[in-house]
Amino acid sequence: MTNKPKVAICWLGSCGGCDEAVVDLNEAILQVADAVEIILWPIAMDFKYHNIEAMGDNEITLSIINGHVRNSEQEEMAKLLRKKSQIVLALGSCACFGGTPGLANFRTKEDIFNWVYRDAPTVINPKGNYPQPEVQVGGRELTLPEFYEDVHTLDQVIDVDYYLPGCPPPPELILNAINAVLEEKLPPKGSTLTPHKPLCDTCPRNETKPDRLALKEIKRIHEVDADPNTCFLAQGILCLGPATRTGCGEACININIPCRGCFGPVEGVVDGGTKFISSLASILDAEDEEEVKRVVDTIDDLAGYLYRFSLPASLLRRRRVGEETNLKI
Numbered sequence: 001m002t003n004k005p006k007v008a009i010c011w012l013g014s015c016g017g018c019d020e021a022v023v024d025l026n027e028a029i030l031q032v033a034d035a036v037e038i039i040l041w042p043i044a045m046d047f048k049y050h051n052i053e054a055m056g057d058n059e060i061t062l063s064i065i066n067g068h069v070r071n072s073e074q075e076e077m078a079k080l081l082r083k084k085s086q087i088v089l090a091l092g093s094c095a096c097f098g099g100t101p102g103l104a105n106f107r108t109k110e111d112i113f114n115w116v117y118r119d120a121p122t123v124i125n126p127k128g129n130y131p132q133p134e135v136q137v138g139g140r141e142l143t144l145p146e147f148y149e150d151v152h153t154l155d156q157v158i159d160v161d162y163y164l165p166g167c168p169p170p171p172e173l174i175l176n177a178i179n180a181v182l183e184e185k186l187p188p189k190g191s192t193l194t195p196h197k198p199l200c201d202t203c204p205r206n207e208t209k210p211d212r213l214a215l216k217e218i219k220r221i222h223e224v225d226a227d228p229n230t231c232f233l234a235q236g237i238l239c240l241g242p243a244t245r246t247g248c249g250e251a252c253i254n255i256n257i258p259c260r261g262c263f264g265p266v267e268g269v270v271d272g273g274t275k276f277i278s279s280l281a282s283i284l285d286a287e288d289e290e291e292v293k294r295v296v297d298t299i300d301d302l303a304g305y306l307y308r309f310s311l312p313a314s315l316l317r318r319r320r321v322g323e324e325t326n327l328k329i
């Protein structure tokens with residue numbers, strides 16, 4: 001045991017990319033490991049949950065939690081870390097907004113189970129078994145986490161102190177966040193630890209973005225040979241930069257891919273999708289509603305495009321089918 005600040009790094013519904021971003025601190029991770037006592041990091045080290053349960057409340061200085069919440073194990077872990085931690089940082093788009101797994105909220109749990117355990121061409125399930133939270137096998141009870149109706153953001157389950165979005169977040173911003181905790185230089189609770197500007201403000205192509213755009217058609221990046229130096233919107237290619245927070249280092253733009261919105265909406269905007277629809281409406285060169293409809297209809301899966309990372313955090317939140325969530329919050 002040491003007197004160093006205790007740090008937990010934990011994944012919930014995660015692809016592992018956010019943990020990989022922590023590993024990508026490279027040599028700096030040695031300084032972090034020297035300055036703090038890591039007491040939980042399931043992807044990298046063998047710690048036991050019961051050791052966390054045995055800790056005192058607020059004994060952990062910082063819990064860095066990535067991934068969304070969709071099952072009872074993830075909910076239980078989020079609540080345990082909240083109880084034991086002074087500060088909780090939601091790391092990555094999944095924790096902050098639901099992330100790409102949040103697109104599953106366009107489907108019901110029943111749809112998903114039917115596809116995964118019955119209808120997908122590679123499934124062989126002659127007895128039609130679906131996973132059950134509890135099952136008796138040889139006189140013994142086996143349990144699985146309960147799969148919830150929806151994907152939830154971390155702050156729909158526990159109180160979150162700070163947010164660091166990105167899919168995944170850049171390692172430099174992760175290091176800044178850890179240093180801010182260690183040096184007690186944190187902004188007000190609830191802050192997002194990134195610059196508070198839209199991506200267009202820092203984009204190297206901004207100079208080529210006309211003051212007034214008038215698009216007759218919308219293209220997607222795979223349909224054209226995009227000029228690597230010209231604003232995507234000026235080329236008629238969908239780019240969510242006007243409605244997305246900067247801080248990513250323009251990682252996608254720099255490899256000639258338009259912004260897909262993983263940093264979420266800019267400060268003060270609740271719903272990035274509607275914000276972008278508003279921007280889109282102002283740049284379409286259409287005479288009447290019919291013309292607007294014709295252009296918008298050329299965009300495949302507009303809702304999926306606009307809410308690729310943020311459906312569970314949006315005003316829409318989920319497909320409306322009448323059922324309520326079974327999350328116990």
Ligand code: SF4
Pocket residue numbers: 013014015016017018019066067091092093094095099100166167168169
């Ligand atoms: S935010 Fe992106 S990198 Fe991080 S867990 Fe989610 S999908 Fe993976």
Ligand code: SF4
Pocket residue numbers: 199200203204205206209230231232233234239240241242253258259
């Ligand atoms: S619309 Fe996209 S490409 Fe154009 S300036 Fe904004 S972020 Fe850059």
